[in-house]
Amino acid sequence: MPSEKLDTYFKQVDVMTDSFINRLASAVAIPSVSADPALRPKVFAMGDFLVKELKALGAHVEARELGKQPDHPELDLPPVILARYGEDKSKRTILVYGHYDVQPALKEDGWNTEPFELSVDEETGKMFGRGSTDDKGPVLGWINAIEAHQKAGVDFPVNLLMCFEGMEEYGSEGLDDVIREEASKFFKDAEAVCISDNYWLGTEKPCLTYGLRGCSYYSITVSGPAADLHSGVFGGTVTEPMTDLVKLLGTLVDNKGNILIDGIKDLVAPVTEEELALYPNISFSMDDIYTSLGSKTVIHDDPIKVLQARWRFPSLSIHGVEGAFYNPGAKTVIPAKVTGKFSIRTVPNMELEDVDRLVFAHIDREIAKLNSNNTFKRELMHAGKWWVASPKHWNFEAASKAVQKVFGCVPDFTREGGSIPVTLTFEQATGKNVLLLPMGSSTDGAHSINEKLDKRNYIEGTKLLGAYLHYVAEEKQV
Numbered sequence: 001m002p003s004e005k006l007d008t009y010f011k012q013v014d015v016m017t018d019s020f021i022n023r024l025a026s027a028v029a030i031p032s033v034s035a036d037p038a039l040r041p042k043v044f045a046m047g048d049f050l051v052k053e054l055k056a057l058g059a060h061v062e063a064r065e066l067g068k069q070p071d072h073p074e075l076d077l078p079p080v081i082l083a084r085y086g087e088d089k090s091k092r093t094i095l096v097y098g099h100y101d102v103q104p105a106l107k108e109d110g111w112n113t114e115p116f117e118l119s120v121d122e123e124t125g126k127m128f129g130r131g132s133t134d135d136k137g138p139v140l141g142w143i144n145a146i147e148a149h150q151k152a153g154v155d156f157p158v159n160l161l162m163c164f165e166g167m168e169e170y171g172s173e174g175l176d177d178v179i180r181e182e183a184s185k186f187f188k189d190a191e192a193v194c195i196s197d198n199y200w201l202g203t204e205k206p207c208l209t210y211g212l213r214g215c216s217y218y219s220i221t222v223s224g225p226a227a228d229l230h231s232g233v234f235g236g237t238v239t240e241p242m243t244d245l246v247k248l249l250g251t252l253v254d255n256k257g258n259i260l261i262d263g264i265k266d267l268v269a270p271v272t273e274e275e276l277a278l279y280p281n282i283s284f285s286m287d288d289i290y291t292s293l294g295s296k297t298v299i300h301d302d303p304i305k306v307l308q309a310r311w312r313f314p315s316l317s318i319h320g321v322e323g324a325f326y327n328p329g330a331k332t333v334i335p336a337k338v339t340g341k342f343s344i345r346t347v348p349n350m351e352l353e354d355v356d357r358l359v360f361a362h363i364d365r366e367i368a369k370l371n372s373n374n375t376f377k378r379e380l381m382h383a384g385k386w387w388v389a390s391p392k393h394w395n396f397e398a399a400s401k402a403v404q405k406v407f408g409c410v411p412d413f414t415r416e417g418g419s420i421p422v423t424l425t426f427e428q429a430t431g432k433n434v435l436l437l438p439m440g441s442s443t444d445g446a447h448s449i450n451e452k453l454d455k456r457n458y459i460e461g462t463k464l465l466g467a468y469l470h471y472v473a474e475e476k477q478v
């Protein structure tokens with residue numbers, strides 16, 4: 001058992017707490033928003049930051065350039081950063097993945113603090129900042145683990161391969177090809193894969209995740225007049241694009257979460273008795289969902305139904321309207337062109353092509369019903385497939401032991417409502433088991449305002465990642 005080495009490593013992590021928080025603060029200060037063309041240089045800057053940190057620790061680092069962004073040919077895609085720490089043939093080799101881009105964030109969206117300044121509340125231990133939990137904290141967790149081993153003089157237990165991308169929040173543009181290409185090259189020695197980019201179910205108990213929903217993201221564009229118009233002068237004389245769009249968006253889903261697109265439900269695999277038996281053992285209560293939501297505005301009032309709605313069934317969310325008036329005040333404008341955006345979270349056995357076919361058939365039918373003289377365009381913006389794996393593997397076994405060592409409890413085995421499409425690509429390209437080992441908790445507010453990572457999750461999470469690697473080194477391959 002790696003107990004003594006682990007205790008030395010844990011003590012070192014505690015000693016280095018402030019320095020690890022400073023590292024996170026430096027990373028959060030780089031607004032690496034992949035969706036904002038104006039901030040693309042910052043995504044590159046964040047990649048450079050990681051390269052510098054990794055090289056300073058003696059890792060071998062290579063960058064894979066991805067060329068231009070297909071839907072914005074004027075933009076360069078940020079590189080995929082590949083790194084290797086350790087080349088000892090007698091050790092296991094583990095491949096880890098994370099992303100260094102973040103979701104957009106503006107103070108005026110409702111943040112209590114500047115989103116790109118890490119703001120640490122010493123009383124609660126909450127560390128607010130965009131990317132703190134998704135996914136800069138976990139990515140830095142791997143780097144912290146390397147550094148703490150060095151400083152503690154504890155031999156690093158495995159060879160660590162790292163793959164960090166800068167376009168995850170924009171559909172992981174270009175990454176699949178790199179993974180397939182490198183499976184027999186940079187990643188060839190990998191014996192298992194670990195991804196830390198999702199969240200605990202609650203705030204106290206860690207989990208290991210073996211399933212993800214997929215995400216198919218669509219847009220509908222409605223255009224009419226050549227330019228935005230005065231609603232007093234032109235209201236009642238022109239077919240308004242926004243009126244058509246609101247009608248179309250209103251046909252997709254009801255406020256009880258039922259998807260109204262014909263045929264979607266038929267694509268979902270029936271829930272088995274075996275699966276049903278797993279839910280009651282999972283620590284999850286209505287209070288957990290209330291705390292995560294910050295409200296009681298739930299659709300289901302039973303925790304098992306909540307979990308199933310999140311993991312096991314598809315959902316459709318309407319995200320926003322480009323071109324619409326959204327500022328405070330009362331602007332009397334008729335927008336000339338509006339683009340509505342929505343996505344469907346997909347589950348087994350929904351095939352991407354079937355979902356697209358049903359979505360487009362539905363939109364076309366609804367457009368025809370409008371009898372409108374506006375112009376309509378509907379598009380799939382990006383898609384990633386769902387993933388479910390078996391947690392009966394030494395990779396999960398090692399992570400479970402690490403959770404028990406660091407947190408003193410047996411983790412829940414969970415699925416996740418969010419999507420990390422490259423998980424499936426890693427599994428298929430390397431042929432190895434993939435484990436999702438989250439660092440953040442259910443209240444972190446990833447993608448939302450006031451995103452945070454608790455100090456405890458960051459520091460104990462850094463211990464967890466290191467401990468996982470020690471237990472992995474000890475697991476027998478079956």
Ligand SMILES: C[C@H](N)C(=O)N[C@@H](Cc1c[nH]cn1)C(=O)O
Binds near residue numbers: 134170197198215446
């Ligand atoms: C779970 C992960 N941290 C995450 O946030 N994934 C994103 C992936 C995505 C899909 N479309 C755009 N980004 C998510 O689930 O929304």
Ligand SMILES: [Zn+2]
Binds near residue numbers: 099134135168197
């Ligand atoms: Zn993420």
Ligand SMILES: [Zn+2]
Binds near residue numbers: 447
């Ligand atoms: Zn995200």
